[in-house]
Amino acid sequence: MGRLFWKIFLAFQMAFLSAGAVVGAVMWLHHNANEDNRERPNGNRGPGHIFVEAAAATLRSGGEAALRGLLQEWAAAAHPHVYAFDDQGRELLGRAAPPEFGPGFEARVETAAGRGLRLVSVPPPGMGPHPPGGRPPRHRWPPPEILIGTGLAASLLFSAWLAWYLAKPVRNLRQAFAAVAEGKLDTRVAVSMGSRRDEIADLGRDFDHMAERIGGLVDAHRRLMHDVSHELRSPLARLQAAVGLIRQRPDESDRYLGRVEKEVERVNELVGELLALSRLESGLSSAAGVDVFDLAELVADIVEDARFEAGGRGINIELDAPESLLVCGQIELLHRAVENVARNAVRHSPDGGLVTVGLWVAAENNFWSLAVDDAGPGVAEAELPFIFEPFYRCTGGQGKAGAGLGLTIARLSMEFHGGSIRASNRERGGLRVELAAPVRFSPGETA
Amino acid sequence: MKILLVDDDVELVGMLRIYLEQEGFEAKAVFDGENGVAEILSRRYDLAVLDVMMPGMSGIDVLREIRRTSQIPVLMLTAKGDDVDRILGLELGADDYVPKPCTPRELAARIRAILRRSLGGGDASGPVTAGALTLHPESRAALWHGQVLDLTSTEFSLLEILARNAGRVMDRNELSEAALGRPLARYDRSIDVHMSSLRQKLGTYQGGRSFIQTVRGRGYLLVRV
Numbered sequence: 001m002g003r004l005f006w007k008i009f010l011a012f013q014m015a016f017l018s019a020g021a022v023v024g025a026v027m028w029l030h031h032n033a034n035e036d037n038r039e040r041p042n043g044n045r046g047p048g049h050i051f052v053e054a055a056a057a058t059l060r061s062g063g064e065a066a067l068r069g070l071l072q073e074w075a076a077a078a079h080p081h082v083y084a085f086d087d088q089g090r091e092l093l094g095r096a097a098p099p100e101f102g103p104g105f106e107a108r109v110e111t112a113a114g115r116g117l118r119l120v121s122v123p124p125p126g127m128g129p130h131p132p133g134g135r136p137p138r139h140r141w142p143p144p145e146i147l148i149g150t151g152l153a154a155s156l157l158f159s160a161w162l163a164w165y166l167a168k169p170v171r172n173l174r175q176a177f178a179a180v181a182e183g184k185l186d187t188r189v190a191v192s193m194g195s196r197r198d199e200i201a202d203l204g205r206d207f208d209h210m211a212e213r214i215g216g217l218v219d220a221h222r223r224l225m226h227d228v229s230h231e232l233r234s235p236l237a238r239l240q241a242a243v244g245l246i247r248q249r250p251d252e253s254d255r256y257l258g259r260v261e262k263e264v265e266r267v268n269e270l271v272g273e274l275l276a277l278s279r280l281e282s283g284l285s286s287a288a289g290v291d292v293f294d295l296a297e298l299v300a301d302i303v304e305d306a307r308f309e310a311g312g313r314g315i316n317i318e319l320d321a322p323e324s325l326l327v328c329g330q331i332e333l334l335h336r337a338v339e340n341v342a343r344n345a346v347r348h349s350p351d352g353g354l355v356t357v358g359l360w361v362a363a364e365n366n367f368w369s370l371a372v373d374d375a376g377p378g379v380a381e382a383e384l385p386f387i388f389e390p391f392y393r394c395t396g397g398q399g400k401a402g403a404g405l406g407l408t409i410a411r412l413s414m415e416f417h418g419g420s421i422r423a424s425n426r427e428r429g430g431l432r433v434e435l436a437a438p439v440r441f442s443p444g445e446t447a
Numbered sequence: 448m449k450i451l452l453v454d455d456d457v458e459l460v461g462m463l464r465i466y467l468e469q470e471g472f473e474a475k476a477v478f479d480g481e482n483g484v485a486e487i488l489s490r491r492y493d494l495a496v497l498d499v500m501m502p503g504m505s506g507i508d509v510l511r512e513i514r515r516t517s518q519i520p521v522l523m524l525t526a527k528g529d530d531v532d533r534i535l536g537l538e539l540g541a542d543d544y545v546p547k548p549c550t551p552r553e554l555a556a557r558i559r560a561i562l563r564r565s566l567g568g569g570d571a572s573g574p575v576t577a578g579a580l581t582l583h584p585e586s587r588a589a590l591w592h593g594q595v596l597d598l599t600s601t602e603f604s605l606l607e608i609l610a611r612n613a614g615r616v617m618d619r620n621e622l623s624e625a626a627l628g629r630p631l632a633r634y635d636r637s638i639d640v641h642m643s644s645l646r647q648k649l650g651t652y653q654g655g656r657s658f659i660q661t662v663r664g665r666g667y668l669l670v671r672v
Contacts (some may be wrong), residue, residue: 233526241462241463245551
């Protein structure tokens with residue numbers, strides 16, 4: 001039981017006790033007022049009083065014998081009976097004390113012989129609880145200690161239950177937080193909330209949502225780390241193989257040194273892309289460096305570079321773009337996106353193939369679109385959604401892949417610009433990758 | 448000695464093939480799991496080197512597939528630190544593994560160690576018997592209560608060492624040196640995984656006790672029955 005439990009418990013207990021004390025005090029005052037009322041002479045005291053006084057007068061005038069006679073006579077009557085007890089508690093007629101004296105009256109009288117007698121009036125049996133003209137009889141309350149004890153126990157139980165009801169989910173939540181802090185991201189609390197429907201249950205649901213989200217992000221990063229280490233290992237394995245060959249046949253070392261250079265360049269490229277990716281991911285919310293620039297010019301530059309690289313393999317690149325297209329965005333990111341898509345298209349095109357790049361603005365929503373079509377083998381439909389994931393390798397295109405992050409970077413870059421990237425297989429073969437983003441991008445609109 | 452290399456990294460396999468050929472092996476390379484299975488099951492090879500990480504059919508899948516019918520020695524290329532793949536591979540009957548990236552020299556040494564054992568190495572000693580177990584080192588056949596045991600090359604070597612020393616505790620490192628041809632690396636569970644598959648193949652004698660017993664902190668021994 002934590003502190004919260006005890007705080008709630010004690011607070012409720014205090015409230016119960018003070019409420020009990022106030023109610024008790026009011027009752028007591030009320031009761032006393034009634035008692036006063038009852039003892040006031042000429043008050044509404046009922047017939048008992050008359051009989052006791054008559055008995056006392058009889059005793060005074062006729063002595064014990066007269067009283068005994070009178071009481072005997074009265075014992076059968078339908079009016080309140082009178083009992084006379086001496087100091088030893090013996091009744092004058094030897095009757096047992098009635099179980100309850102009820103709302104009767106008492107008077108103490110001295111006999112002539114100096115004996116003290118206590119005269120008590122009692123409603124006759126069968127007369128019902130309400131003697132005519134008298135107050136209703138008091139209920140048979142159990143003794144006050146039991147009443148107070150029961151009340152106290154009930155309030156204790158209730159406070160404890162309430163405190164437990166409020167404190168337990170908080171404790172569960174706390175344990176869940178501690179578990180998440182220890183790295184157990186699959187911790188969920190909704191089950192322990194049961195069918196509860198209140199703010200605490202909402203808190204639990206929010207917690208679960210948070211844990212799930214964090215878990216997803218951590219998983220994605222773990223997968224990325226795993227993939228990165230694998231991707232770094234591949235060029236390293238090739239490096240080691242090349243070095244092994246150089247050692248084995250030093251005369252051919254030139255050939256394999258070229259290989260070594262190539263692999264080193266690959267590692268370098270991968271590290272560069274990793275850095276770009278991490279910058280993109282960490283800077284997605286920042287709007288630094290958003291400019292208005294000519295996208296048509298940027299695309300033309302990239303196509304020019306790609307033509308230079310593709311020329312060696314006889315690949316032709318056609319560009320269909322407006323003279324100038326001013327858009328708003330981050331030049332560096334858009335450059336990477338377009339370049340990666342274009343290079344990807346060249347890489348997967350067969351020697352002598354044709355790559356077409358088209359750029360236009362859709363009038364209906366004022367989005368610019370860039371489509372890059374290649375003449376390569378395309379991608380299996382089932383794999384299309386995955387090609388923008390880090391290091392995804394299509395089952396068909398072995399050995400042709402770049403570092404494996406290019407399309408991921410393109411996707412993140414387009415998402416930064418409030419746009420999208422998608423890939424589809426062309427009817428006439430080859431892959432089409434289409435980028436689209438609003439012409440008037442403002443960072444606040446990033447979804 | 449014909450080696451089959453199965454790895455999707457075309458350039459790497461190309462270089463490894465050249466290296467191995469220079470070392471006196473006959474090597475062929477295929478670049479995906481399906482072709483790997485087909486080539487291995489053609490039974491033209493003395494040993495297969497399997498890369499675990501391949502798109503489509505992985506090295507583990509290939510191993511599972513070929514072990515249904517073939518006991519060809521298999522050396523796995525696993526990513527360093529990927530213990531799950533390594534243990535899984537050994538459990539499925541790989542003979543040994545080499546962490547990737549590795550030097551080609553190390554790869555060649557491992558291949559040689561396995562081949563030396565599986566090709567018999569000219570050890571002309573007669574059959575070894577221990578209880579109901581009879582081993583024929585020259586044909587690498589194991590008989591258990593007269594039944595032929597289906598063992599991988601490494602499993603046979605381990606059983607042979609245990610049988611020759613039946614009733615004596617064999618140190619895990621001794622076993623590794625003798626059966627895998629290399630000292631045991633730290634935290635290396637290879638021997639334990641092989642022992643576990645051997646146990647399964649031998650079954651238990653009365654009371655559910657295994658014929659191969661673990662002596663904690665020391666090694667293994669084959670019970671003399």
